[in-house]
Amino acid sequence: MSEVNAWLLDLGEGLLAAVGELEMVHMLPDNPELFEIPQSPAYCRNVLVWQGEILPLMNLASRVLDRPVKASRNLVAITAFQEYPGAEVRHGALILHAPPERIRVNDSHACDLSGFQTGWRRLALACFEYADRGPVPVLDLCNLFSLPSRYASSIGKGSFP
């Protein structure tokens, strides 16, 4: 049975998600300098500069719940993703509610994504049951940062967890 390391992310409002061990590359200190981009979606209103790159900063809880969610702390995780193996590594930033937790996941934890609404499934590659925390979607970072906001209306509303 294969077992892998992952990061458990607390997105706020009781929402959890996970990314692979190598997909989180940096945690920024509190209150990084943000730049507001006019007319952008409420859940992705700001960018920040990280190592010379301009990265979108997403409030995923706000995107999933389709309403404003104020971050209680300005913890920011820099994530890395590729569209396909060998493609250029791209980065995006996520607002977290708490520091990420390193966990181990194995095949026996896998659970069905079908319980989630369609929108969540666009943003998740898989799902697993983690201890007493319930089902946790594994984020599809490429979709998360590549889908234009016109898909936002189909994002699930508070069905998880």
Next chain:
Amino acid sequence: MIGKRPDEIRLETSSSYRYVVLSMGQLGLLIPQHQVNALEPSFDVQRSKGGDATVWISVTGASSPVYCLSENLQIIHEVPKDRNICVLLDIGDGLFGILSDQVVMLTQAELDIRPLPACMQGPDTPIRGLVLYGEKVLCVTTADDLHACLGVKPEAVGKPDPAQLLNGEAV
């Protein structure tokens, strides 16, 4: 839809291509210089014929609407004290003005323009790209996209004076 998908964006790459940065509070908008018709001091701007425009300006006989925008590109009617420059933009069918704090000219060679991240593209966004300039992030747009996002009536633009253009008074 005004917003462009990344594969629809065609950004000029010539090193001689010039841009103008319009600063409005914390917001910096990068607009192709060929779309800038004139710069006027805001004391030449007169209040107001009403309608959507914050104020109006007359340049060589043509009257053009001038808008004062918030940092989220909403029209505001109370003009901040630092908005000292009226930038007249040409959208082909006419001119409209934007009140700005500062105006800076840049060349493409100074800029590494990147498309707006796909996840930030909304149906009404006039922002096509982003660029890091010094310690600031500037938003790339065009006069046409900016005018479209204001939601003002198409007839509410001033007609450019051909004599002015022929005399080379455009910026």
